[in-house]
Amino acid sequence: FQERLGHEIIYSYYRDPIFKKFANIDDYKPYEYGNNIIFKQKFYQKDSDLGMAYFGHQISLALHKHELNGLDQTKLPFQPLIIQCREISLGYGIYVGYKWMKKSDGKGFALDAFTGINIGASKWTALYNENILYDNYFQEIKMDSSLLSFNLGIMIGFSTKNMK
Numbered sequence: 001f002q003e004r005l006g007h008e009i010i011y012s013y014y015r016d017p018i019f020k021k022f023a024n025i026d027d028y029k030p031y032e033y034g035n036n037i038i039f040k041q042k043f044y045q046k047d048s049d050l051g052m053a054y055f056g057h058q059i060s061l062a063l064h065k066h067e068l069n070g071l072d073q074t075k076l077p078f079q080p081l082i083i084q085c086r087e088i089s090l091g092y093g094i095y096v097g098y099k100w101m102k103k104s105d106g107k108g109f110a111l112d113a114f115t116g117i118n119i120g121a122s123k124w125t126a127l128y129n130e131n132i133l134y135d136n137y138f139q140e141i142k143m144d145s146s147l148l149s150f151n152l153g154i155m156i157g158f159s160t161k162n163m164k
Helices: 133-138
Strands: 005-016 031-044 051-072 079-101 108-126 148-161
Touching: 005 051, 031 079, 051 108, 051 133, 079 133, 079 148, 108 133
Parallel strands: none
Antiparallel strands: 005 031, 031 051, 051 079, 079 108, 108 148
């Protein structure tokens, strides 16, 4: 049973827009960046020459900042200003999948396909003094406090020999 338990840690850096400098984004147009980390635990079924089915669960944490460039109109001449919100999301999900391998001994390239469902909560915090005008700029991107998402994914990887 011990050899049928798998763990994954997935870290990603999120940035939108990807290739544009934040300083070059038009005034009052929101942009976003942040970090995501996912902890997965997989319970593999008996393997065959092609691979093995599995089910599992995951915990995810996301820390994102939403910003927009603006002008501080309380000073003359107007000064550049960055208006920020912080989003913290925590989620739990379950999924099923299948891992195909070239060899059943666990060595070599692997293809992993999965689908699942996640539920979570998100908390927004404004990092500016109360300002209804700033709130309106972020209104379109603010999400509800609870999140429901469906996942469908394919991962390509390399598996090494099991350590005993």
